[in-house]
Amino acid sequence: MEPAGAMEPAGQDTPAELTPAQTAVLILGYLSTFYVLLAPLKTIRAIKAAGAVGQETATMYLCVLCNSLVWLLYGVGADDKAIMGINGIGVLFQAYFLYVFIRASTDRFKQCSYVAMVLAASASVAIYVYVFPFIPDPKDRKKAFGQAGIFSGLAMYCGSWGRFRTVWRKGNVVRDLDLNVVVSSLLNGICWSIYAMLIDDDLLLTPNAVGIGLAEFQLGVYAWYYYMGSNDNNGDGGDDNINLLRDDDDEEEDDDHNNRRDDEEDDGDNNNRHDGGDDDNEEELLAPGRQATYRIQTIE
Incomplete structure (x- = not known):
């Protein structure tokens, strides 16, 4: 995950010791990152049980995978085992989600997914092998991958926006938008934005601040459609079946x-x-x- 990846100010000296406030927010940041990783499990389990993906896409999982790879390399460059650990876990989660997608998808989708994952893995290996030798200073490595992490982090937060096409067309957020994904993104952005301000890291603050705005907007849309659906269904709030897989x-x-x-x-x-x-x-x-x-x- 991008927020967990940028634990330290990119391009600055590593602080000798974190304050109690920084440590507390850092722990909350790790917990929120795990929440983001676990949020899509219900949808993945439904896809696995049904053996079909319908109109659900793997865009979000590919974005998170690439984001985790970027910040995994950030951790390698900074020689930070904690960063490498949490982002390594993120890579494993997203690889499993994509594996479920590939098995339940059509041949064309399998080909696209395989190509995307191979390109992402190849790019990561190529960067590690060919770029790191030319950036011997760990601070410069952190700055380079921190800047790349801004774009991958923004892509991660925007990954779930594909669901809004369905929401706007059908007006049923209970079926067509996973609330866990939105809430986890909001909490993740808040925790890591606070931590970024505490350690004065603009590279970490930028994508997470934007992520907060995107998540708040999505929550507003969810609340609006849920309220309208509750009025239409006498307080029922709509159908609670997972209908993400319907073509x-x-x-x-x-x-x-x-x-x-x-x-x-x-x-x-x-x-x-x-x-x-x-x-x-x-x-x-x-x-x-x-x-x-x-x-x-x-x-x-």
């Missing part, structure tokens, strides 16, 4: 199927009213099957 093509197919069933039902009522009971029973048998095909219940 647009599936929705269109269901609409066509439902329209055909309505037409058939109307024809049956007009021409064969004595068979209406059998038709209703048949529809009741068909409907749950269709729904079960595309519905994915929340996995606790």
Whole structure:
């Protein structure tokens, strides 16, 4: 994770000892980083159980993977085992998430994911092998990777914005936006922004301050749509099923199927009213099957 990666002021001397306040905020920063890593687990488990990804994308996981790799190299350059450790864990988490995606995705998506991961890993190795020898000073290494971490951190915070296309189109944040991802991003940005101000590190502060603004906006959108959904559903707040994996093509197919069933039902009522009971029973048998095909219940 980018925030956990930039623990020290890039380009400055490492402080001999952290103050109690800095230590406390640093611990909170680590906890918030683990929250970010664990936030998508519900979605990943649902994808693994369903064996399909639908319209869900791996953009966020690829962004976090690249971000973790950048700050892992930052830790290597700074010879900081704590930074290397937490970002190494981040790489493992994202690699597992992408592995689940690849197994549940189409061949085309697998190819794209493989290429992206290979490029990210190759770039990391190339930087380590070819760039580090030309930057012998650890302070210069930290500054170089800290600057790269600004862009990777911004990409990480923006990675979840692909979900908003679905939210704006459907207006159901309960199904189409993972609240854990938004809340974890907000807490992560707050903790590491406070720490950056305590140690006077602008490279660490910049991406996390922007991340706070993005997360606050997403929470505002979530609250608005949740409030509107609660009014529409008499306080229920919408459907709590995970519907992230439902394809647009599936929705269109269901609409066509439902329209055909309505037409058939109307024809049956007009021409064969004595068979209406059998038709209703048949529809009741068909409907749950269709729904079960595309519905994915929340996995606790």
